[in-house]
Amino acid sequence: PTKIIAVANQKGGVGKTTTAVNVAACLAALGQRVLLFDLDPQANATSGLGLEKVEGASAYRVLLGDGNLIEKIKPTAYDRLEVIPSEVDLCGADVELARAENYLHRVASALQPVVQADRFDLVLVDCPPSLGILTMNAFAAADGLLVPLQCEYYALEGITMMNRVLTQLRDSGVNPRLDIFGVVMTMFDARTKLSQEVVGEVRGLLGDRVFETVIPRSTRLAEAPSFGKPIIHYDKYSASAAAYELLAQEVLARINLP
Amino acid sequence: PTKIIAVANQKGGVGKTTTAVNVAACLAALGQRVLLFDLDPQANATSGLGLEKVEGASAYRVLLGDGNLIEKIKPTAYDRLEVIPSEVDLCGADVELARAENYLHRVASALQPVVQADRFDLVLVDCPPSLGILTMNAFAAADGLLVPLQCEYYALEGITMMNRVLTQLRDSGVNPRLDIFGVVMTMFDARTKLSQEVVGEVRGLLGDRVFETVIPRSTRLAEAPSFGKPIIHYDKYSASAAAYELLAQEVLARINLP
Ligand SMILES: Nc1ncnc2c1ncn2[C@@H]1O[C@H](COP(=O)(O)OP(=O)(O)OP(=O)(O)O)[C@@H](O)[C@H]1O
Numbered sequence: 001p002t003k004i005i006a007v008a009n010q011k012g013g014v015g016k017t018t019t020a021v022n023v024a025a026c027l028a029a030l031g032q033r034v035l036l037f038d039l040d041p042q043a044n045a046t047s048g049l050g051l052e053k054v055e056g057a058s059a060y061r062v063l064l065g066d067g068n069l070i071e072k073i074k075p076t077a078y079d080r081l082e083v084i085p086s087e088v089d090l091c092g093a094d095v096e097l098a099r100a101e102n103y104l105h106r107v108a109s110a111l112q113p114v115v116q117a118d119r120f121d122l123v124l125v126d127c128p129p130s131l132g133i134l135t136m137n138a139f140a141a142a143d144g145l146l147v148p149l150q151c152e153y154y155a156l157e158g159i160t161m162m163n164r165v166l167t168q169l170r171d172s173g174v175n176p177r178l179d180i181f182g183v184v185m186t187m188f189d190a191r192t193k194l195s196q197e198v199v200g201e202v203r204g205l206l207g208d209r210v211f212e213t214v215i216p217r218s219t220r221l222a223e224a225p226s227f228g229k230p231i232i233h234y235d236k237y238s239a240s241a242a243a244y245e246l247l248a249q250e251v252l253a254r255i256n257l258p
Numbered sequence: 259p260t261k262i263i264a265v266a267n268q269k270g271g272v273g274k275t276t277t278a279v280n281v282a283a284c285l286a287a288l289g290q291r292v293l294l295f296d297l298d299p300q301a302n303a304t305s306g307l308g309l310e311k312v313e314g315a316s317a318y319r320v321l322l323g324d325g326n327l328i329e330k331i332k333p334t335a336y337d338r339l340e341v342i343p344s345e346v347d348l349c350g351a352d353v354e355l356a357r358a359e360n361y362l363h364r365v366a367s368a369l370q371p372v373v374q375a376d377r378f379d380l381v382l383v384d385c386p387p388s389l390g391i392l393t394m395n396a397f398a399a400a401d402g403l404l405v406p407l408q409c410e411y412y413a414l415e416g417i418t419m420m421n422r423v424l425t426q427l428r429d430s431g432v433n434p435r436l437d438i439f440g441v442v443m444t445m446f447d448a449r450t451k452l453s454q455e456v457v458g459e460v461r462g463l464l465g466d467r468v469f470e471t472v473i474p475r476s477t478r479l480a481e482a483p484s485f486g487k488p489i490i491h492y493d494k495y496s497a498s499a500a501a502y503e504l505l506a507q508e509v510l511a512r513i514n515l516p
């Protein structure tokens with residue numbers, strides 16, 4: 001059965017897109033069939049995988065009830081990895097959806113034909129940096145949340161807000177099974193006390209929800225998107241490629257848990 | 259007369275809050291009377307200035323028509339620097355405001371009594387990482403936009419989106435005078451080619467809208483918020499404190515231009 005995981009954190013710039021793109025690429029290299037669903041109007045995951053932004057190619061029309069999500073699926077240069085691209089028309093989605101019926105379940109119902117077709121083992125949804133309607137839609141559709149967390153102070157503050165929203169969505173019945181699938185610490189800089197302190201604090205707070213693998217801060221990761229390549233195809237032998245390969249193995253093990 | 263500048267960029271984690279807090283603190287140290295208006299539900303600017311997040315202390319009720327913004331103004335530990343704090347109730351603002359009358363001009367009308375009181379030389383509005391209704395409200399109220407831009411590839415992609423929105427708001431009459439007041443390059447890492455390339459490209463695209471001062475990547479800047487202090491009060495003699503002091507002088511010179 002196809003699993004749906006939303007990569008989300010309302011704090012900006014914590015590595016959501018970088019994690020979605022690289023976990024997707026590493027899982028595809030491990031033999032999984034993966035769909036990356038870019039739900040952020042910035043469309044960074046789209047360009048991070050080497051695709052152009054094309055007007056009308058996003059899920060926007062489908063979320064408003066026009067057409068089928070399967071038609072929006074595009075191939076990438078990488079085996080077993082496909083993408084639903086984004087582009088700027090998604091900008092209008094929050095306001096438009098707010099006025100639509102059943103406005104929190106538009107992503108869930110749009111994904112149904114994809115899940116029923118059983119083409120993919122995993123759908124990863126890259127979310128924008130907010131708790132707006134697009135992100136709420138991803139939460140309503142997801143089996144779990146993958147939360148990238150930067151090893152910095154402001155990012156730490158965001159955990160309480162995220163937890164509050166999760167509880168609300170669970171208790172209100174929007175998605176009773178919604179929970180944190182895993183937290184991954186990103187941009188870890190071993191030379192700074194701050195990184196060590198934040199990782200210690202997060203492991204204390206969230207225990208074994210936090211993946212063992214920590215993603216180091218690395219310029220190679222920031223360079224790769226300008227070539228439209230995931231790190232394992234841009235610099236295969238780098239420390240950051242190794243880190244994402246390890247993380248992908250942890251994600252796979254956790255998905256397959258009973 | 260009081261000038262209103264929105265610190266904005268829909269790309270997340272580019273240094274909006276860090277720039278708003280530190281430019282505000284440096285301008286106050288130069289003798290300006292500054293109000294920092296935290297319009298981000300994450301409330302990072304609030305804690306970055308050492309204030310607690312208090313339920314009901316944000317502008318939320320006032321934006322929905324209940325009460326006066328002047329009552330929400332709080333002092334900080336720093337002379338001539340005051341703040342309108344944020345807290346999590348602002349999370350609901352986007353959806354609530356979407357249904358309100360005149361929903362794009364709520365911040366502008368809430369700020370009117372503050373501007374008429376002439377208590378401040380400058381109001382800096384820290385925006386969330388999105389082009390949602392709260393950010394649009396800040397754009398409608400602003401005399402200009404201060405756009406922090408991270409020296410990285412994904413951040414570069416965001417410029418076209420920002421420009422598109424500005425043109426829309428100007429042409430539709432929401433704010434005919436809206437323009438980019440200035441762009442500041444942030445998290446510059448002199449050791450990487452990527453930083454140099456991005457700065458070169460942005461100066462080519464935006465010319466003298468880009469401030470001369472470039473903010474270096476520095477751990478001291480990431481540490482300061484955990485002590486609730488702007489950099490000039492946390493580590494006065496650091497390179498990043500010097501950079502923000504220079505930037506504040508450039509901002510002041512540009513504000514006073516005829
Ligand atoms: N481990 C890392 N080391 C160094 N740079 C990184 C790392 N992870 C991500 N980056 C860079 O940091 C920036 C922010 O990362 P990214 O865009 O993936 O975050 P995001 O959470 O998706 O941002 P947004 O909130 O805007 O969607 C990007 O320029 C990216 O290339």
Ligand SMILES: Nc1ncnc2c1ncn2[C@@H]1O[C@H](COP(=O)(O)OP(=O)(O)OP(=O)(O)O)[C@@H](O)[C@H]1O
Pocket residue numbers: 010011012013129152153154155269270271272273274275276277298302385386387444445446473474475476477479480481483
């Ligand atoms: N020049 C810098 N050098 C190093 N770290 C920095 C610098 N500027 C900001 N930071 C750190 O980077 C992270 C992102 O910065 P900040 O929170 O100010 O960005 P933002 O654009 O306000 O984010 P958001 O989009 O979530 O509002 C923070 O942890 C901050 O402390």
Ligand SMILES: [Mg+2]
Pocket residue numbers: 016017018040044127128
């Ligand atoms: Mg992203």
Ligand SMILES: [Mg+2]
Pocket residue numbers: 274275276298302384385386
């Ligand atoms: Mg911020």
